[in-house]
Amino acid sequence: xxxxxTLLILLVFTLVQGQQKxxxxxxxxxxxxxxxSVNNFDTWLQQNKDAIVxxxxxxxxxVGSVPYNKDLSLRRANAIVSRLKQNNIAFAEGAExxxxxxxxxxxxxxAKNRKVEVYYELPETVEEVIEPLDTELAKKxxxxxxxxxxxxxxxxxxxxxxxxVPKSKPVLRELLVIMQKRPxxxxxxxxxICCQPTDEGRISFFRAKAVYEYxxxxxxxxxxxKYRGFSSNNPVYPLPExxxxxxxANRRVEIEIIEN
Numbered sequence: 001x002x003x004x005x006t007l008l009i010l011l012v013f014t015l016v017q018g019q020q021k022x023x024x025x026x027x028x029x030x031x032x033x034x035x036x037s038v039n040n041f042d043t044w045l046q047q048n049k050d051a052i053v054x055x056x057x058x059x060x061x062x063v064g065s066v067p068y069n070k071d072l073s074l075r076r077a078n079a080i081v082s083r084l085k086q087n088n089i090a091f092a093e094g095a096e097x098x099x100x101x102x103x104x105x106x107x108x109x110x111a112k113n114r115k116v117e118v119y120y121e122l123p124e125t126v127e128e129v130i131e132p133l134d135t136e137l138a139k140k141x142x143x144x145x146x147x148x149x150x151x152x153x154x155x156x157x158x159x160x161x162x163x164x165v166p167k168s169k170p171v172l173r174e175l176l177v178i179m180q181k182r183p184x185x186x187x188x189x190x191x192x193i194c195c196q197p198t199d200e201g202r203i204s205f206f207r208a209k210a211v212y213e214y215x216x217x218x219x220x221x222x223x224x225x226k227y228r229g230f231s232s233n234n235p236v237y238p239l240p241e242x243x244x245x246x247x248x249a250n251r252r253v254e255i256e257i258i259e260n
Contacts, residue, residue: 019054019119019120019121019162019163019164019210019213020119020120020121020122020163021117021118021119021120021161021163022041022044022048022117022118022120023115023116023117023118024037024040024041024080024115024116024117024118025037025111025112025114025115026076026114026115026116027114028061028063028114029063029064029072031072031075031076031079032079033079033080033116041080041083045083045084045087045089048089048120048122049087049088049089050090050122051089051090051120051121051122052090052091052092052120052121052122052217053084053089053090053091053092053095053118053119053120054091054092054095054096054119054120054121054213055095055096055097055098055117055118055119056077056080056081056084056095056096056097056098056116056117056118056119057077057096057098057099057100057116057117057119058072058073058074058075058076058077058078058080058098058099058100058115058116059073059076059099059100059101059102059104059113059114059115059116059117060072060073060076060101060102060113060114061102061106061110061113061114062102062106062113063110066101066102066103069101069102070099070100070101070103071099071101072099072101073099073100073101073102074097074098074099075099076099076114076115076116077097077098077099077116078097079116080116080118081097084118092213092217119163121213121214121217135174135178136153137150137152137153137174137175137178138174138178138181141178141182141185141257141260144257144260145257145260146257146258146259146260147256147257148256148257149190149254149255149256149257150254150255150257151252151253151254152171152175152211152252152253152254152255153171154167154168154171155168155171155172155211155252155253156168157207157210160201160203161203162203162206162207162209162210163210164210172211172214175211175215175255176214176215176218176220179215179220179224180219180220182260184259184260185224185257185259185260186223186224186225186257186258186259186260187224187225187226187255187256187257187258188225188226188227188228188255188256188258189208189209189211189212189225189226189227189228189253189254189255190208190227190228190229190230190253190254190255190256191203191204191205191206191207191208191209191227191228191229191230191253192204192229192230192231192232192234192235192250192251192252192253192254193231193232193250193251194232194235194239194241194246194247194248194249194250194251195232195239195240195241195247195250195251196232196239197231197232197239198231198232199229199231199232202229203229204229204230204231204232205227205228205229206229207229207253208227208228208229208253209227209229211227211253212225212226212227226258232250235250236249236250236252237249237250
């Protein structure tokens with residue numbers, strides 16, 4: 001009997017992980033972090049010297065006027081930006097510094113609303129066995145023509161965020177290898193959500209952008225990549241969905257083949 005062996009390619013390379021988040025808390029009406037958060041933030045700074053910061057978002061509770069809180073939240077964000085820069089933490093090109101004030105889904109515990117969220121990624125050295133020519137997604141890409149859309153399988157995010165859950169990182173790595181092995185391939189990354197007719201937080205857009213940034217910061221040329229968010233405008237199943245399977249099908253990230 002003839003045995004057929006699949007050639008496995010051992011890759012050792014530097015990647016950028018999916019986005020992570022560190023939260024810094026503030027006391028009432030103060031734009032500098034409280035003592036407990038300063039200690040935690042200092043520890044984070046020491047442990048994450050190679051971090052790349054993509055977003056710094058400031059927030060407040062509902063005490064005070066809306067315009068005042070908007071200004072306070074931005075001052076909080078800028079205070080954290082200053083500390084990051086003082087510690088030589090790198091910022092991604094086009095990093096977002098925003099103050100949202102009180103205009104977000106407030107926690108019932110007021111102290112948790114007085115915060116700044118730092119979204120960042122960390123380089124990591126990954127050694128793993130990948131079959132870049134034999135994975136199902138790679139085969140679909142090779143069979144695809146311009147205009148075809150392919151769902152990225154098993155790509156999941158934390159609820160209402162653009163942060164990829166750890167178990168989905170292999171999906172990003174697989175897509176990265178596909179792009180590396182096919183230098184003529186150009187794609188548009190398309191985000192979709194389920195369950196609701198509007199996407200007030202632009203989650204679909206930011207999820208597509210998260211995949212784009214992962215590829216970009218791992219060496220894929222920006223000229224080969226585009227990204228868009230479609231909200232729930234292009235569902236696989238009509239809204240409202242009838243069950244969890246339909247919701248999962250609508251809640252997805254796809255790639256459209258632009259050039260192959």
